Amino acid sequence: MNKIWLIVQREFLNRVQKKSFLIATILVPLIFPAIIGGMVWFMVRESESAKAEIVHVLDESGKFTFENSKKFEFVVEKDKLEVAKEKYNKTEDFALLYIPVFDVAKPEGFAIYTKENPSIEKVGDLENVLEDRIRDLKLEQYNIDKATLAGLKTKVNLKQVSITETGEEKSSNSGILYGLGFVLGILIYMFVLIYGIQIMQGVIDEKTSKIVEVIVSSVKPFQLMMGKIIGIASVGLLQFTIWILIITFVSSSVLGYFGVKMPQQQMQEQMMNQMDAEQKEELQAVQNTKVDELMGNLGQIPFVKIAFVFIFFFLGGYLLYGALFAAVGSAVDSIQESQQFQFPITLPLLVGYMGLFLVILRDPHGPMSFWLSIIPLTSPVAMVGRIAFGVPTWELVLSMVLLVGGFIFTTWVAGRIYRVGILMSGTKVNYKVLAKWFMIKN
Amino acid sequence: MEALLAKGVSKRYTEHVALDDVTLTIPQQSIYGLLGPNGAGKTTLIRIVNQIINADAGEISIFGEKLAEKHIGTIGYLPEERGLYKKLKVGEQLLYLAQLKGLSRSEALERSKKWITKFEIKDWWNKKVEDLSKGMAQKVQFISTVMHEPKLIILDEPFSGFDPVNAQLITENILELRDNGSTIIFSTHRMETVEDLCDHVALINKSKKIVEGTKKQIKDTYKSNSFEVLHKGTFTMNGAAEMVTQQKVEDDFYKTILKMNAGGSPNKLIGDLIAITEVHSFIEKVPTMSEIFINLVKGNSNE
Numbered sequence: 001m002n003k004i005w006l007i008v009q010r011e012f013l014n015r016v017q018k019k020s021f022l023i024a025t026i027l028v029p030l031i032f033p034a035i036i037g038g039m040v041w042f043m044v045r046e047s048e049s050a051k052a053e054i055v056h057v058l059d060e061s062g063k064f065t066f067e068n069s070k071k072f073e074f075v076v077e078k079d080k081l082e083v084a085k086e087k088y089n090k091t092e093d094f095a096l097l098y099i100p101v102f103d104v105a106k107p108e109g110f111a112i113y114t115k116e117n118p119s120i121e122k123v124g125d126l127e128n129v130l131e132d133r134i135r136d137l138k139l140e141q142y143n144i145d146k147a148t149l150a151g152l153k154t155k156v157n158l159k160q161v162s163i164t165e166t167g168e169e170k171s172s173n174s175g176i177l178y179g180l181g182f183v184l185g186i187l188i189y190m191f192v193l194i195y196g197i198q199i200m201q202g203v204i205d206e207k208t209s210k211i212v213e214v215i216v217s218s219v220k221p222f223q224l225m226m227g228k229i230i231g232i233a234s235v236g237l238l239q240f241t242i243w244i245l246i247i248t249f250v251s252s253s254v255l256g257y258f259g260v261k262m263p264q265q266q267m268q269e270q271m272m273n274q275m276d277a278e279q280k281e282e283l284q285a286v287q288n289t290k291v292d293e294l295m296g297n298l299g300q301i302p303f304v305k306i307a308f309v310f311i312f313f314f315l316g317g318y319l320l321y322g323a324l325f326a327a328v329g330s331a332v333d334s335i336q337e338s339q340q341f342q343f344p345i346t347l348p349l350l351v352g353y354m355g356l357f358l359v360i361l362r363d364p365h366g367p368m369s370f371w372l373s374i375i376p377l378t379s380p381v382a383m384v385g386r387i388a389f390g391v392p393t394w395e396l397v398l399s400m401v402l403l404v405g406g407f408i409f410t411t412w413v414a415g416r417i418y419r420v421g422i423l424m425s426g427t428k429v430n431y432k433v434l435a436k437w438f439m440i441k442n
Numbered sequence: 443m444e445a446l447l448a449k450g451v452s453k454r455y456t457e458h459v460a461l462d463d464v465t466l467t468i469p470q471q472s473i474y475g476l477l478g479p480n481g482a483g484k485t486t487l488i489r490i491v492n493q494i495i496n497a498d499a500g501e502i503s504i505f506g507e508k509l510a511e512k513h514i515g516t517i518g519y520l521p522e523e524r525g526l527y528k529k530l531k532v533g534e535q536l537l538y539l540a541q542l543k544g545l546s547r548s549e550a551l552e553r554s555k556k557w558i559t560k561f562e563i564k565d566w567w568n569k570k571v572e573d574l575s576k577g578m579a580q581k582v583q584f585i586s587t588v589m590h591e592p593k594l595i596i597l598d599e600p601f602s603g604f605d606p607v608n609a610q611l612i613t614e615n616i617l618e619l620r621d622n623g624s625t626i627i628f629s630t631h632r633m634e635t636v637e638d639l640c641d642h643v644a645l646i647n648k649s650k651k652i653v654e655g656t657k658k659q660i661k662d663t664y665k666s667n668s669f670e671v672l673h674k675g676t677f678t679m680n681g682a683a684e685m686v687t688q689q690k691v692e693d694d695f696y697k698t699i700l701k702m703n704a705g706g707s708p709n710k711l712i713g714d715l716i717a718i719t720e721v722h723s724f725i726e727k728v729p730t731m732s733e734i735f736i737n738l739v740k741g742n743s744n745e
Contacts, residue, residue, distance in 0.1 A: 205528075208524045209526065210521075214525075215539075216494050217519040218543050
C-alpha cells in the first residue's frame with residue numbers, strides 16, 4: 001500500500017511539474033471563453049457596423065412601398081425585368097428584387113438576383129419584409145385591423161411540474177436539463193478519453209524506456225498499474241478543480257467588470273427596440289415571469305446530488321476505462337501499435353456518447369436510456385447526461401453498483417494482461433496473444 | 443547458510459518449459475556466474491528470484507528464509523533490459539527507486555549523495571536522464587541497483603553496452619561490495635567476465651542445469667589431462683602418455699601435445715620426458731570456461 005502511494009506521488013508530481021500541465025491548466029479555461037467571446041464580439045460588431053445593402057426593387061404589382069432600414073437601402077426600378085437586370089449588373093449593389101403581379105391569397109413568383117451567393121440571413125431578412133407586407137395586405141382583405149390582430153395574439157407557457165415518487169411537486173425546465181445533461185455527458189466522455197490515453201502513454205513510456213523491469217522487481221505489477229491510474233486520476237481532479245475555479249472567477253469578475261451582456265440578452269433588447277410600447281410591456285411581463293420561473297427551476301435542480309453523481313461516475317468510468325487503457329499500453333511497444341486495440345475500447349464510450357445525443361436527451365426515461373445508463377461501459381456518460389432529468393433511486397444505485405463491479409472486473413482483467421505485457425517487448429500482439437497472457441498462471 | 447538456495451524450481455509456459463527442476467546453491471559472499479545460451483532460462487530464473495513471476499514448482503530460500511515479499515529490499519537487480527525515466531532528474535530518480543526498495547526518504551537521500559560523490563557525478567543531480575550520455579546513465583543505473591545495500595545483487599549481462607572505463611569502475615565496485623559481504627550473481631555469456639570475476643559457476647542449457655560448482659572444480663572435471671611440451675629434437679613416447687600431435691615450431695624446436703594416461707602424474711611425466719628430450723617448457727592445458735561452455739552446450743544438443 002505504501003508503495004502504491006509512492007508511485008501515485010511520483011506520477012502526480014511528474015505530470016504536475018511539467019510546463020505543459022501548467023499551460024493547459026491555466027490556458028484552457030481562458031482560451032475557450034476567449035474564442036467564444038471573441039466570435040460573439042466580432043459578430044455583434046459586424047452586424048452593428050455593417051453598411052446597409054442596396055437592393056434594387058422592381059415591383060410590377062405596385063403593392064409594395066419600401067422603407068429604408070439599417071440593413072437595406074431600396075432603389076426603385078420602373079423598367080422591364082430585362083432592362084432592370086442589365087442596369088443592376090452594371091452596379092456593385094447587393095441584389096435585385098423582383099416582385100411580379102401576384103395573388104394575395106397565393107403569393108408566388110418572387111425572385112432575387114444577386115452577384116454573389118447571398119447569406120441565408122440576408123435573404124431571410126428580405127423575405128421577412130415581403131411576408132410582413134403580404135400579411136398586412138391579407139389583413140386588409142379580411143377587414144382586420146392591426147389592433148385586433150395584436151389582441152388575437154396569444155401566448156401560452158406550460159408551467160412544467162414534475163411529481164416525485166413521494167408526491168412532491170417540482171417545477172422543471174427541460175431546456176435547462178437538456179443543457180446540463182449535454183455538458184456533463186461531454187465532460188465525462190472527454191475526461192475519460194483524455195486521461196485514459198495518458199495512462200496508456202505512461203505505460204508505453206515505461207516499457208520503451210525499459211525502466212519497467214527494475215520497477216517490478218520492487219513492486220508488484222498490479223501496484224505499479226494502480227499507482228499510475230490513481231496518480232493520473234489525481235492530476236485530473238486537480239486540473240478539473242482549477243478549471244472550475246478559474247472559470248467561475250473569470251466569468252464572474254470579468255463579465256461583471258466589463259458589463260458584457262449575454263448574446264440572448266442583447267438580441268432581446270434589439271427586438272424590444274423594434275416593438276411598440278404596448279407589445280413591449282406585454283412581452284416584458286411574460287419575460288419577467290419566465291425569468292422568475294427559470295431562477296426557480298435552477299433552484300429546484302439538485303446540484304449537490306448532480307455534482308456527487310458526476311464525480312462518482314467520472315471516477316468510476318475513468319477507473320473502468322483507465323485499466324483497459326493500461327492493459328493496451330502494456331501490450332504494445334508504441335502509440336502507433338496501440339491503435340488496433342484502442343478502437344474496441346473507445347467504441348462503447350462512443351456508443352454512450354452517441355446515445356446521449358440521439359436517445360437520452362430526447363427521451364430520458366425510455367428503455368434505451370435506461371439500459372445505456374445501467375450497463376457499466378456506457379453508464380458513465382449516459383447516467384450523468386440523464387441524472388438531471390430525475391432518475392429513480394433504485395436505478396441510480398443499481399447503475400453505481402454495476403459500475404463498481406465493472407471497474408473491479410476490468411481492473412482484474414487488465415492486471416492479468418498488464419503483468420505479462422510489460423515484460424514482453426518486440427512481440428507481435430493480437431487478441432489471441434492477449435488471451436494467452438490472460439490465462440498464464442502468475 | 444547459503445545466500446540463495448533453489449530446489450527443484452520449474453516454470454512452464456503454454457508452449458514450452460522455461461525451467462525444468464533446477465537446483466542451485468549459491469554460497470554467501472561468492473561471485474556466482476549463471477551461464478547459458480540465449481533462451482536457456484536464465485532470465486526466467488532471475489525473475490522468479492526477484493518475485494516478478496512465480497515458479498510452478500520448487501522452493502527458493504534466501505539467507506535461510508523462504509523467499510517472500512520482505513526480501514525485495516534484500517535484492518538488488520540490474521536487468522538486461524534496463525533503463526531509467528528519461529524525463530526525471532538523476533536525483534529524483536535515485537530517491538524514487540531507493541524508496542520503492544523500502545528505504546526512507548532521508549536514508550535514500552543520504553546514500554545517493556554518498557554514491558554520486560563516489561562516482562564523481564555530483565553535478566548531475568539536477569540533470570534529466572535524457573540529457574546524459576549512455577555511460578553516465580549506466581553509472582546512475584548501477585547506483586540505483588546497489589544503493590539500498592542489498593545482500594544479494596543480481597546483474598544480468600552487466601557489462602553489455604558499458605565502455606571499458608565504466609566496466610572497470612563497475613568491476614572494482616562489485617569486488618568491493620563482495621568484500622563487504624554481498625553475494626553477487628552474474629548472468630552472462632561473456633566468458634571473460636566469468637574467467638576474471640566468478641568463483642562459482644552454473645551452466646543452464648535448455649531449461650536444465652547441466653553443471654554447477656566452483657570454477658576450479660569445474661575445470662578439474664573437464665580438463666583432459668593434456669600437456670603442451672616445447673622441446674628440442676623429436677621423440678616418441680609410449681606408456682605414461684599418448685602423443686596427440688607433434689609440430690615443428692622452428693629449426694629443431696617442436697611442440698608436442700601429450701595426453702596423460704590414467705594413473706600418471708605430471709611430475710612423473712616430466713621425468714620421463716627429460717630422459718628422452720631437451721624440455722623447454724611444460725604446461726598443463728587447462729580448458730577455458732569458454733571451451734567447457736561450448737563443449738557442454740554442443741554435447742548437450744547432440745544428444
